[in-house]
Amino acid sequence: GAVVSQHPSRVICKSGTSVKIECRSLDFQATTMFWYRQFPKQSLMLMATSNEGSKATYEQGVEKDKFLINHASLTLSTLTVTSAHPEDSSFYICSAGDSPYEQYFGPGTRLTVT
Amino acid sequence: QKEVEQNSGPLSVPEGAIASLNCTYSDRGSQSFFWYRQYSGKSPELIMSIYSNGDKEDGRFTAQLNKASQYVSLLIRDSQPSDSATYLCAVRGRNTGKLIFGQGTTLQVKP
Numbered sequence: 001g002a003v004v005s006q007h008p009s010r011v012i013c014k015s016g017t018s019v020k021i022e023c024r025s026l027d028f029q030a031t032t033m034f035w036y037r038q039f040p041k042q043s044l045m046l047m048a049t050s051n052e053g054s055k056a057t058y059e060q061g062v063e064k065d066k067f068l069i070n071h072a073s074l075t076l077s078t079l080t081v082t083s084a085h086p087e088d089s090s091f092y093i094c095s096a097g098d099s100p101y102e103q104y105f106g107p108g109t110r111l112t113v114t
Numbered sequence: 115q116k117e118v119e120q121n122s123g124p125l126s127v128p129e130g131a132i133a134s135l136n137c138t139y140s141d142r143g144s145q146s147f148f149w150y151r152q153y154s155g156k157s158p159e160l161i162m163s164i165y166s167n168g169d170k171e172d173g174r175f176t177a178q179l180n181k182a183s184q185y186v187s188l189l190i191r192d193s194q195p196s197d198s199a200t201y202l203c204a205v206r207g208r209n210t211g212k213l214i215f216g217q218g219t220t221l222q223v224k225p
Contacts, residue, residue, distance in 0.1 A: 043202065043217045093157045101146055103213060108157040
């Protein structure tokens, strides 16, 4: 299957600061990537669809000004959590696929806001 | 009604037994169905995809799809303790291409 990487795997930041998470497709080009968030013992919740060269599409209830997404190339999408607060602490996972049918997940980024 | 429903479990089976995981979905027009395995603290791993009615086998895993009943299942034969994980059912939305996940079923395989 397609390989997706994320960086960093873990990050701890202070409340009020911003954190950038990178998602890369390593062996294929991805015009579309997806960003999910997962709280403990809950399922994945789609936050937004990242589209190369255009604006991201956010799911209902997700603040686009707080979760900035940039998909500047066919292999890289970034998610920036701005003015992070403790309630933003979560497991953030991106996904992408080399076909229209299957999606593969990156290893995830665990964000802790203190 | 949730779009994709799974029994959260835990489902406990003895080592060597068959584990049966079930999932129902609400959008009758859905075309693509997936099973992901997620170990604690890790991201989901795609283990099976199925697009047509019937069975699809891959090693110890068999996915079953019944579109008329809006039902998809995953059978794991000869269950091993290493199969202990949360299994997520995902359905691709008819028009959006987005995956909709169930809440996951926790499987425990006891030695």
